[in-house]
Amino acid sequence: MASQQQDAGTGAYLIRGAAILGGAPEDLLIRGGIIAGRGHNLPADGATVIEAAGLVALPGMVDIHTHLREPGREDAETVETGTRAAALGGYTAVHAMANSTPVADTAGVVEQVLTLGRTAGWVDVRPVGAVTVGLAGEQLAELGAMADSRARVRVFSDDGICVHDPVLMRRALEYVKAFDGVVAQHAQEPRLTAGAQMNEGEVSAVLGLTGWPAVAEESIIARDVLLAQHVGSRLHVCHVSTAGSVEIIRWAKSRGVNVTAEVTPHHLWLTDELARSYDPVYKVNPPLRTDADVQALRAALADGTIDVVGTDHAPHPSEHKECEWAQAAMGMTGLETALSVVQHTMIETGLMGWADFARVTSTAPAAIGRVEDQGRPLDAGEPANVTLVDPAARWTVDPSKMATMGRNSPFAGRELPGKVVATFFKGHPTVLDGKLNTPYRWLPETPAAAGTAAAGSN
């Protein structure tokens, strides 16, 4: 399988014998940006053949929760480096959270992020709009303008900060109904978590680190699901981290509340015991919890109480992690390890199969974000956003070799299963042979984008 420059005009690929969603092996023909054929013994007809026996074909992954840091924190990550990491991780779309500098609370900033994403060309960057101006929690941002902008924002979040004022949260939930938007809440009662460093529990008591009690997350979720029910809105809960939160969401769904929930890969595996080393690579918000929480989250992802996996990819420059715990920034990288961690914690434990994996990493997040051309079935006629995975591969995590600028991976040094072999974005291979290939070139739409790209299929 050669890394090829995109053939202008044809760009055809025949994926031969991949297990479609982990099921029976079939061929997939990708041409003209769509899946041109699916079946057995498809003729190559000049297409580049990719022998995929033993590989699994999945719909391109969609991350509902990523931090690309640009504009403003380019010392931590840029849209270019972050989306490269996403493509290598098997993603074809990412929702870029709004806590940049300036905050993405206007049409101007979200359009800027959209353009950066298109210029980079590795994945579909869907900017998330802030709920409140400057993330200050006082005044609604111009949600409608962002929805109408070229960025077509549908997901709104103050992530990093909780929309803690109940009246403001109610208004936001009501307002976004006008354009089929959804508020994605970072559930963290601020007064209960003042100065918090890690999960409040037996470990924090011994380590002398201020605790972040589970009730600070659960009480906000409880309030928000009741609000969503009362005003008849959609609600999305970011990075659920406790068993108690799971129970509240399960209860809410049983009462018909239109709530979706997300879990990060690291919360499916890691516990607060890791903080005993005081290594800030394990410092994250919401914090790592106990093993009982990890088991509850896995069960919830398997049974659908939690709808999606979101990486909450949060790169930080090394000086913000090579210091005392209390000084360190919170966050872990995740785009390039997500697939492997989910495979390890959910598939290899028998809790899920690859079809479920496709649901939680592609179909469901695309639906939440209203991304129409992602998360589609791998059938003829559908857009060719496809990820090829080798489940039998084993690799050791080395942050210095990753595409993300962030070296803060909690899995550094661990051996993980599963490797992305190829990623097709709109029919163009952004990743081939497990390595970056070339980005997709969007057709020029606006004067700003014109002249930066060669012609390519849309």
Add this chain to the structure above:
Amino acid sequence: MRHLLSTEDLGRSNAIRILDTAEEMAAVGEREVKKLPTLRGRTVVNLFFEDSTRTRISFEAAAKRLSADVINFAAKGSSVSKGESLKDTAQTLSAMGADAVVIRHWASGAPHRLAATDWIDAAVINAGDGTHEHPTQALLDAFTMRRHWSRLAGTPSTGADLTGMRVAIAGDVLHSRVARSNVWLLRTLGAEVTLVAPPTLLPIGVEKWPCSVSYDLDETLARGVDAMMMLRVQGERMNASFFPTTREYSRRWGFDDNRLRALDSLGLKDTIIMHPGPMNRGLEISSAAADSPRSTVLAQVRNGVSIRMAALYLLLSGDNREPAHHANSTPSIPAETTSAHVTKESH
């Protein structure tokens, strides 16, 4: 023993070894020439990110009595003002040839990071990190208790532990590194510990600690106590609603004159009163209690120098070089061996 970071993972034989060595160091303090040449040519750096004249002077005295060179580094860089990073400061000191770094820091875990990363080569002694641990304080407290306990039993202190001693620790346990270090060390030495505090000043998870917990100081005294340790309480905690007023705190959990008298009327004639200092006279401890013959506050300060001499000696002597360079040497004594004395033939 490469570092002294906590008492939680300090095994019994190492703990007793430190206490016994401190007995010999204390003897040096009583001689005319209060100095030993043992750490001559070694450099000890006091790296203090938190103000503490008393602890720093104690470590400085300890190092100097062992003829070590002392460098004092009052580092700026609090949670409010970011100064030079811990990593850069440590590497600068290491480049200046520090053999040991005594670090006091406002962030829990800072000494652990120094010891775990490759920023420095030196031995690390934790002189107090955030609300986590203060191992030399617990050791000097245990040393003080042991001398008292052995004297009551009529036996020598050397080699003894604290089996059977009932110790009560009262105060702001939630924010106290002294409380934590003491709980682990006293458990290791066989004492029975009771923590006394209002529920707001006890951490979630304290039920799992190797001690009892009580909200009632008077009841704890009535059940019998051999050492009563009062912890410093910050009056400002009432502004974060940990207790309503300092008056109410003192009345319920302060060692006031009533409780001092209670020790007599309960027949607890040998019970000592301890405090790590500095004291808030009138808040957690009354002046009469602080100045009574039962009070060991000054002895604790004296013993602090001996304990710190012992810690410096035990960390800085011994062969810490790579094994490859010294094929014939016996390795540094591991955690739980009982025989401490190696016979070597260089007479």
Add this chain to the structure above:
Amino acid sequence: MTSVPEAPVPAKVVLTRVVLNQADIDRALTRIAHEILESNKGSQDLVLLGIPRRGYPLAVRLAAKIAAADPTVDPAAIVGQLDVTMFRDDLSHQAMRPPYPTQLPRTGIDNKVVVLIDDVLYSGRTIRAALDAIIDLGRPRIVRLAVLIDRGHRELPIRADHVGKNLPTSSSEKVRVRLAETDTVDGEPVNEVVIEATA
């Protein structure tokens, strides 16, 4: 003494020979005790400081013999222990060792005739450290040295005033002194001096 091979050890054979048995040790100590009294022209101002670990029980035995020869002497009052660990010059080259207690006789060492007692004199570094330790403790009028064994190979200009036995050895050999107060063999206290050589 005859060569008595030890029970064979898989990797190497250690040959042990007993050079002093219990009776030999006792006779040597008796002679040293008398030499001490002779050098001092009596027991006035005598202090015996044993260097741990085995120097101290030897000092106790010598004090008893001195008291046997001169009944005006209270043996307990003239014996002390001098720990030299903190004064050694090789601390960072050996495994860390915690110090033994230093206990001087009640009457101190100022203006006294201090006889240092140790089991084996070898490089002389222990005695060099002992001299430094003594100077920090007080000012004796005279300092002398009595050892049970002198095995040669001095690295410093140190000599013993009283020697139980001169034992020429090679530096590859080990000299082991065993005293009932401190050593057992197969669970039984034993008094002997052996040389171990690795074959």
